[in-house]
Amino acid sequence: MLSEENILYIQQISALQPQPVQTKPAALICHHCNYVNETEFLYCTNCGYPLQNKQGSNSYKQRIEQRKTALLKAENAVLAARVVLYIIASFLSLGFFFIFAESNRKYIVVLMALLLSGLFFLLASWSRKNPFPALLTSFIMLIAFSTINIFRSLTISTITFRGITGILICLALLMVILRGLQGAYRISLIKEEL
Numbered sequence: 572m573l574s575e576e577n578i579l580y581i582q583q584i585s586a587l588q589p590q591p592v593q594t595k596p597a598a599l600i601c602h603h604c605n606y607v608n609e610t611e612f613l614y615c616t617n618c619g620y621p622l623q624n625k626q627g628s629n630s631y632k633q634r635i636e637q638r639k640t641a642l643l644k645a646e647n648a649v650l651a652a653r654v655v656l657y658i659i660a661s662f663l664s665l666g667f668f669f670i671f672a673e674s675n676r677k678y679i680v681v682l683m684a685l686l687l688s689g690l691f692f693l694l695a696s697w698s699r700k701n702p703f704p705a706l707l708t709s710f711i712m713l714i715a716f717s718t719i720n721i722f723r724s725l726t727i728s729t730i731t732f733r734g735i736t737g738i739l740i741c742l743a744l745l746m747v748i749l750r751g752l753q754g755a756y757r758i759s760l761i762k763e764e765l
């Protein structure tokens with residue numbers, strides 16, 4: 572039998588024992604970016620990933636997937652624009668203009684064509700590193716050239732088949748460059764969010 576004194580002693584001892592504390596994590600670690608968040612937070616402070624519920628994290632994953640698809644589309648648009656720039660550069664370097672140029676200005680025209688060809692090659696390779704400024708520059712240059720061409724063909728009273736085809740090709744190329752420009756802009760936005 573335990574004496575009253577002993578019972579008191581045991582009670583005192585057990586009072587000194589560390590009480591089991593409600594186990595609440597000191598911090599919530601984000602499953603997406605490993606950022607340490609405060610426990611009461613619902614979303615990661617660093618990346619916005621849901622910390623508490625599963626459903627939220629599923630919709631988050633869906634959003635990420637959507638962005639990846641959008642990124643792929645935008646990148647393809649930029650790629651198409653770059654291909655167009657290479658095509659223009661190659662076309663100019665082949666000296667097609669030599670055939671159509673008036674005989675007394677042939678050399679100047681060929682020189683100009685080669686210069687422009689080099690410029691478009693540079694713009695195309697620049698678009699790998701900085702697609703937005705490269706495509707914007709190309710777009711402005713092409714707009715300028717097409718306007719000059721349209722005005723020139725307007726001054727010649729007879730509208731030739733070649734003239735119309737030239738304008739149509741110019742417009743088609745401009746469209747591809749414009750879509751690439753749009754894509755480059757989207758890429759910068761999406762990459763900021765991802």
Ligand SMILES: [Zn+2]
Nearest residue numbers: 601604615618
């Ligand atoms: Zn995070």
